[in-house]
Amino acid sequence: MEKEAGTGQPEERMHVTGYRELLAIIMALLALTGITVAVSYVHLGFFNVPIALFVASIKSSLVLLFFMHLKYEGRAIKISLLSTIAFLFVMISFIFWDVAFR
Amino acid sequence: MWLFLYSEIILFGGLFVLYAAYFHEYPKNFAESGRELNRIIGSLNTVILLISSFTVAASLTAIQRGAKRLALSLITFSILCGATFLTIKYFEWGKHIREGVYPNSQVLQNGPPGNNIFFGLYYVITGLHGLHVIIGMTLLTISLVFILTGRVNERHFSMLENAGLYWHLVDLIWIFVFPLFYLVL
């Protein structure tokens, strides 16, 4: 199906992300990876998992916004992506109405 | 393409639902099993994927600016990164399997149930992720060929763009898989 998407009209979007910007992002990503790994060696009990997930969310937002150009996409894609994530969040959290109280 | 990515996100989402529920049920066993995974290898793989993601993004910039040769080498590099990732994964799986840790193995059956679930999820999620790496590599290869034949060029780059999006998604999923499996304590 990816091929299909390739045969659309000529691309309209003009934004080209600069190399420097991409380089800055990858540096940030590597630094964040370093941080989570480092934090995992420190025993924080309950907080380990939330911190790891928080860092992961930052990393994924960076990938989404810059590598995947989400920052420069239209509103429709932004909203729909957010709703997808919201749906995923609902799936995971609503399970806990059950498993947490069983 | 984005719409297709959403469905991929939800596909993995189903597995993360299971992960969340079981993590809630067996926090101790999960932490214990997580320690058996090699954090260094996991980090190495994370770095490899992140860098390959960067090179894919850069190759799109390159093609948009008309730097065909640079784009070609960047994509080749990304594909090689993917291959390295899979090789590392292969040895990692191999090591666990030699230790007798694989689905339905005696070691897991006799151990605590949480460990079995943890490794079950580990194999399913990383396996599915590996499959996606392979698909992503295929897509990148197709883009590579298209750049060579000139079907992908500075005006028509959406094939590469979509292959890139897919590759970033693979990266994105790994960003969550990594802490959930390698860093739970």
Add this chain to the structure above:
Amino acid sequence: MNPVKTIDQAFWYILGVSLVLLVGITVVMIAFTIIYRRSKHPDSADIRGNWKLEVLWTVVPTLIALSMFAVGWSSYTGLRTVPPEAMVVEVTAQQFSWLFDYPGGKESEGELVVPVGKPIRLNITSVDVVHGFYLPAFRIKVDAVPNVKSYGWFLADKIGVYDIMCTVYCGTDHSHMTAKLRIVSDDEYRQWLQKN
């Protein structure tokens, strides 16, 4: 309070309101088709909405729905609050029969015998696949899930014989996975316990 009664009340309440709504919708619909048929009413009015009416028919059903939810929920709580003095029977489901373990070590298969007048707590589980314990006369239905202990209870208030069925599809003989509940007098129950 015996949950059978509250559940039936909830049942009649929801059913009654639903019937009124159904009859209302149907009658109005048929009436419109007849009154406004083209031969009698060739020109249609141009009405495209009426926000007051629309708000009204969003709010009123919401209230009705909430009241039904409340009634349904409160009747459900009756099923979950087991009186502390209840007699406990362990129920085990297997393909394709029901096993009952009584206090004191007595076991029976395919027949649950309890003394009249007592609340009975059933602890339900399964040894193979998912089954469903269904005792329609007392409005209880509890799935028997392997490795999960679920429970239900009923007040054995009348002497008689009642049906127990399996409600979760479990294989070839699913429909034959039935049992009988016998509610008997205290004396008879004691005799039955001693019999082997």
Add this chain to the structure above:
Amino acid sequence: MDAIGMVKRQSFYETPSPAGLKGIWAWLLTRDHKRLALMYLWAIMLWLCIALLIGLSLRIELMWPGGTIMKAETYNAMFTLHGVIMIFLFVIPAIPAVFGNFFLPIQIGADDVFFPRLNLMSWYLFMFGGGFAIISLFSGKGFPDTGWTFYVPFSVTTKTNVSLTVTAAFILGMSSMLTGLNFITTVHRMRTKGMGWMQIPLFTWSLYATAWVQLLATPVISITFVLVILERFLRIGLFDPAKGGDPLLYQHLFWMYSHPAVYIMVLPGMGVVSEIIPIFSRKSIFGYKAIVYSSLAIAIAGSLVWAHHMFTSGISDVSIFVFSLLTYLVAIPSAVKVFSWVSTMYKGSIQMTPPLLLALAFIYLFSVGGLTGLLLGAAGTNVYVHDTQFVVSHFHFTMFGGTGFAFFAALHFWWPKMFGLMYNMKRAYIAVILTTIGFIFHFIPMMILGLMGMPRRYFDYLPQYATGNFLAGFGGFMIIAGVGLMFTNLLLSFREKNLAADDPWGGTTLEWSIPSPPPLHNFVGVPEVKSFPYDFSMVGKDAAPTIQTRETDERTS
């Protein structure tokens, strides 16, 4: 098959796409959304007939206690098949794949869907899925016998070839997902000049809402089915209680898709009814925006209530409280729709036709289905009727009485447009009435049986349930007769050749502005939409209908 009109344009049957293909290849390799829609139509009608006949065999079996025409194993396989075919090969794809493919692009003034080749691929996935389903029957030890829900651990332990059946369902899911993806992109990118979101016809709106559910919910079932397959081959134990797994999580994942799927099934049907009622009342739809928003509300809220299928399964009481409450909230947008349809008829100018009769039957039957759903949504009463014949009856009222009747209505409504032929009205009425009465006669006894406590999926039953089952059998025969007559009548139109006008019903949306059957390229120029889709204000006794491209006054609700 000439189009009526002064200038004859070649219909899409006569012009293959891509050009140059001949004979069967012009169909098998086509990218034309209309040809694909017809290919779906024949496949789906075939599946429907097969599943109906299987259903009938189940009813005959149940007319008398004990085994009559088959053994328990066969019966279990038959109801599994009936469910799998009906759900995955009929109800889910029926309206989107056939009428969505045909009319969604036309209604928004586009030439085709956004990804025509992807559309062809969806069709192939659909056919492969169907093929796999058939193969799975005859490989392995006996027919699959798990019920369409494939509950673990039974589905993992049974010896029949569940893996292949599940693969079939997986492929069908892919097909439905890709169709959804295609529709969303089409609606976003290809609306014609002047068509804002509030000028989109309601059928397209309902498909749009459905497409989102298809796209976001289907992957959940895909991964669940993958897990079932992995479990069968590798025995990982993710759902196996002996190995630490939790079978209830399977049910959660399963219903996370399968409950929203109910709305994938019924929303397009509601869209069809929203098209039919205004046209035959010659009156604008009542509360256009309310219907649009309720479609979206159903799509969203419908995704949040999955656990109400599990009230007796041993989930926590807190979750029962939450999910029961949410379930009641989903009931409201459906109620709003029903009220809007009925009020559309108020002060209208109603012309009775077979599609309208079917739409009215839809409203009635769907209301019964919806209202019985209230009994199921309440925690206390749910426990009593869950997993009984009552539930079976309830969802047949919504699925067959709802989606099935909407499918029939759509067939009768758009048949003249799709084929340029008009069917015999009298036979159509008889068929509709027969099907409706048969339907009621079949499912009301089942509902009562459920209230008497007869569980579902029973091959045999206790003596007190004999009368009801015997009666329901007759209803089954009537349905078969009705549907048989209906399809025969439609097919006879090919022989009778009563040509249909371009706009036989006086419709106002874009599909009625083009010839019947449509030419390969739907529109000559780019149509410009200037008004609300359901504007009948200029229609006098004999005036021509106001197609959406005409200037009218912009008033909406």
